[in-house]
Amino acid sequence: MRITPFLLLVLFTTPCLAQHEAILAPIHTLFEGMKSRDTAAIRKVFHPEATLYTVVKQPQSGLPALRPEKLSEFLNAMGKPRTDVYLELTWNEKVLIDGDFAQVWADYAFYLNGNFHHCGVDAFQLIRNAKGEWLIFVLSDTRRTADCRVPAEVESRAKKG
Numbered sequence: 001m002r003i004t005p006f007l008l009l010v011l012f013t014t015p016c017l018a019q020h021e022a023i024l025a026p027i028h029t030l031f032e033g034m035k036s037r038d039t040a041a042i043r044k045v046f047h048p049e050a051t052l053y054t055v056v057k058q059p060q061s062g063l064p065a066l067r068p069e070k071l072s073e074f075l076n077a078m079g080k081p082r083t084d085v086y087l088e089l090t091w092n093e094k095v096l097i098d099g100d101f102a103q104v105w106a107d108y109a110f111y112l113n114g115n116f117h118h119c120g121v122d123a124f125q126l127i128r129n130a131k132g133e134w135l136i137f138v139l140s141d142t143r144r145t146a147d148c149r150v151p152a153e154v155e156s157r158a159k160k161g
Contacts, residue, residue, distance in 0.1 A: 047137040119148035
């Protein structure tokens, strides 16, 4: 059998793609859990010692600051009864891997009840546990309402809900 460049490409990229999908899976589960208020599903994708941060501007000075949030606070907020529907969509995901450590950087747009609310960047750090599962141990994000360039394909997904 002759090995062609295409066959080499398939042989070497397939395991990488599978690894990327395994790393992105808990992130997609997180967003589905946010949409459906399924705190059990959300909790499963986080390491017990996970931390969450939002990079914000201080109101008086305009200087950057971190707004930390405990995982328990986030879970409580996601589990509260609400009629609002949360939809967070990502694109342009960049996955970096070093053994049992991975990082994902992705642009996102957040929709509230089907209407655009804000955009920014999500930065996830994940660890692979003893079972081979990827868990989020740091989630950081930025949030803005201006200068949001959401691709048409993402806007289309948002309309489908």
